[in-house]
Amino acid sequence: MPAYKKLLLCLFLLTSVHTYAQQQDSVRTLKVFGECGQCKRRIETAVKMKGVSSAQWSPDTQQLVLAYNATLVSLSDIEAKILAAGHDLEGRKATDEAYNALPPCCHYRENTGEADHHADTAAIKTAQLKEVTVGARARSSYISGLNPIRTEVMTDKELLKAACCNLSESFETNPSVDVSYNDAVTGSKQIQLLGLSGNYTQLTVENLPGPRGLATPLGLNSIAGPWVQSIQLIKGTGSVVNGYESIAGQINVELRKPQTADQLYANAYVNSNGKTDLNLDLAHKLNNRWSTGLLLHDDFLENKNLDMNKDGFRDLPTGNQFSAINRWDYTDGKGFETQFGVKALYDNRTGGQTGFRSADKLSASVYGLGINTQRYELFGKIGYVFPQQTYKSIGLQLSAIDHQQDAYFGQTIYNAQQQNFYSNLVYQSIINNTKHKFKTGASFLYDKYDETYKADNYKRNEIVAGAFFEYTYTPSEKVTVVAGLRGDHHNEFGNFLTPRLNVRYEPIEGTTLRLSAGRGQRTANIFAENMSALVSNRDVVIQGGATTYAYGLKPEVAWNKGISVDQKFHLFNNDASASVDFFRNDFTNQVVVDLENARQVKFYNLEGKSYSNSLQLGLNLAPVKELEVHLAYRYFDVKTDYSGELLERPLISKDRAFLSLDYSIAGWKIDYTINYNGRKRIPSTAENPAVYQLPAYSNDFVLMNAQVSKTVGKQRAMDFYVGIENIGGYMQQGAILAADQPFSPYFDASLVWGPVSGRMAYAGWRYKIK
Structure with missing residues (x-):
């Protein structure tokens, strides 16, 4: 048979099969109201009948996607089964008898909209909330049992357990993330996940690039806590849709949305150090299609004599930070939606010795520090969900950023600018039925860097174009497999592949096992990410190879593998859960930051091994209805080859224990957190004079925080809160080496392992x- 006839025959057969499948199966989407994983099983089980080939219900969207043979079963028969199971449809209600037979946790009609899943329709809310008093407490943080990628969701209720003036303070009640000061001068903080610094955690804001690159050291301080609606924390590999940079995990921040946020939300905060925070969030729905929001933040600290450890240096820099976001949302009600907005940040801070004044800038008499940051961002999202096929959608994400930072540390100048453009096109649909889903698309990333450190200038452009495909297989409600692959081309590093795999298995109800594995890659920004070395008088040594790479250093590449088990059960007549997770990270290349010579900070490509092992155990329970108890223990084994010697990664605690007590009654909330931090290895200071030498390991220590809050009112709720951080007043003594000689070669503010200020x-x- 001629080749063209074979081709025509194949096309005919494929068309015939596709046409036959279309004739046999109808795909419809129904809105079905429910609350949790039990609801999902009940709804999907109810419609298992002859003629229904697949059914997938999502608690997040309240949508049931059906594939059925209309010649064997009618849609009205399917709807009748759902109603008989006790679940309302859009425009139709189940009988009270069927609804009341549901377990209490599935009573979606009583949902106030503040629980961690989904609201009912406005009509049902209006009819029911006047008569029902909700007896259950919504969880402030939870791990979704249905998501194949293990994702811990921290709601705004979790953030209210502490002051949370900015994102760095949002993790104080979370045992998975460590937050510590980068150094004893700048006041900047970093997170640690899986025993790795925050550089290896991909930080996104609504799945768009967040503070990265030059913004890394101060980025956590630049996102106001009262702006945050929720935080999603992923350990290990995530989705290839979000890019290739995630190595330790991903933190995605969801901000308050104008279409769902309160009309007005105001927050005022003041502390004993003299710091004041003011926040104002405004949201307005213009009509059925348009809504807009304005988020404002302003904080300032003017206490130039804050020096609790009496070393002659300000514990925190003084200054002012102002930031704002204006965003707009449009939806036509037929599947099309777009969001766009602008962000601006102005941050000026001055630190150093308590006697430093602006006239002393860059002098050799008084050590001063100044950081001036200006950041502007435009962002937009465009999406379309096909009305008759809601499993099918297409979306485009866009952002453009200009980040300018001018800084000086003593007599050292560091000025830098980063310009960034990002786009990501995502299309998702199914293959035949909802057991086989996929996402595919393409992305483009452009970064332009211009850095000046002392008299040296470092410029580079990074252009990365890539494409991805992610396949999700759900043969049953117990098993989900997500396999993704993306290929990217970097203008300096060439082509590279990023494979990732996530598997979820629920052998019995309430027990969820997950496996993950994948690759991550990133470019190290050695100056911005190690500003703690710049504030010290260490000599910077870059032992690079290829001059075409950033700073002459190769990209960082690592493979992450993980396993976790989450178990739900009942204890003390209340819901409880336990979890264990283990993650292993192996670098095939890393930009090693070597502080083992007290006079230098060296940067070089890894020669040898670098790995991290992370084990965490957790237990959540409620001994009584008003009290929640969270317990956790975490162990790290993190080592790197430093000039041929395999050593513990410095300034990382091997052991951490965590206890959180949350008590609520009659509008009162009491939150108490205890953190135990084990000892940390300190880089060698043997080359210093004896008076400026430190022991090989730090002390272990305990930090305690507490907060009491009272809520008054309902429609116009008002909260008053007071709290204490570091109740025991523990401080690292001698956090700055040679603080009395800040221009000597022994001056070092980078070896911080504990709190630098007290109670x-x-x-x-x-x-x-509302």
Whole structure:
């Protein structure tokens, strides 16, 4: 048979099969109201009948996607089965008898909209909330049992357990993330996940690039806590849709949305150090299609004599930070939606010795520090969901950023600018039925860097174009497999592949096992990410190879593997859960930051091994209805080859224990957190004079925080809160080496392993109009 006839025959057969499948199967989407994983099983089981080939219900969207043979079963028969199971449809209600037979946790009609899953329709809410008092407490953080990628969701209720003036403070009640000071001068903080610094955690804001590159050291301080609606924390490999940079995990921040946020949310905060925070969030729905929001933040600290450890240096820099976001949302009600907005940040801070004044800038008499940051960002999202096929959608994400930072540390100047453009096109659909889903698309990333350190200038452009495909297989409600692959081309590093795999298995109800594995790659920004070395008088040594690479150093590449088990059960007549997770990270290349010579900080490509092992155990329970108890223990084994010697990664605690007590009654909330931090290895200071030498390991220590809050009112709720951080007043003594000689070669503020300031009290007020 001629080749063209074979081709025509194949096309005919494929068309015939596709046409036959279309004739046999109809795909419809129904809105079905429910609440949790039990609802999912009940709904999908109810419609298992002859003629229904697949059924997938999502608690997040309240949508049931059906594939059925209309010649064997009618849609009205399917709907009748759903109603008989006790679940309402859009426009039709189940009988009260069927609804009341559901377990209490599935009573979606009583949902106030503040629980961690989904609201009912406005009509049902209006009819029911006047008569029902909700007895269950919504979880402030949870791990979704249905998501194949293990994702811990921290809601805004979790963030209210502490002051959370900015994102760095949002993790104080989370045992998975460590937050510590980068150094004893700048006041910047970093997170640690899986025993790796925050550089290896991909930080996104609504799945768009967040503070990265030059913004890394101060980025956590630049996102106001009262702006945050929720935080999603992923350990290990995530989705290839979000890019290739995730190595330790991903933190995605969801901000308050104008279409769902309170009309007004105000927050005022002041602490005993003299710091004041003011926040105002506004949202307005213009009509059925348009809504807009404005988020404002301003904080300032003017206490130039804050020096609790009496070393002659300000514990925190003084200055002012102002930031704002204006965003707009449009939806036509037929599947099309777009969001766009602008962000701006102005941050000026001055630190150093308590006697430093602006006239002393760059002098050799008084050590001063100044950081001036200006950041502007435009962002947009365009999406379309096909009305008759809601499993099918297409979306485009866009952002453009200009980040300018001018800084000086003593007599050292570091000025830098980063310009970034990002786009990501995503299309998702199914293959035959909802057991086989996929996402595919293409992305483009452009970064332009211009850095000046002392008299040296470092410029580079990074252009990365890539494409991805991610396949999700769900043969049953117990098993989900997500396999993704993306290929990218970097203008300096060439082509590279990023494979990732996530598997979820639920052998019995309430037990969820997950496996993950994948690759991550990133470019190290050695100056911005190690500003703690710049504030010290260490000599910077770059032992690079290829001059075409950033700083002459190769990209960092690592493979991450993980396993986790989450178990739900009942204890003390209340819901409880336990979890264990283990992650292993192996670098095939890493930009090693070597502080083992007290006079230098060296940067070079890894020669040898570098790995991290992370084990965490967790237990959540409620001994009584009003009290939640969270317990966790975490162990790290993190080592790197430093000039041929395999050593523990410095300034990382092997052991950490965590206890959180949350008590709520009659509008009162009491939150108490205890953190135990084990000892940390300190880089060698043997080359210093004896007076400026430190022991090989730090002390272990305990930190305690507490907060009491009272809520008054409902429609226009008002909160008053007071709290104390570092109740025991523990401080690292001698956090700055040679603080009395800041221009000597022994001056070093980078070896911080504990708190640099003591006990701090605060008070605040929140007010909102729904």
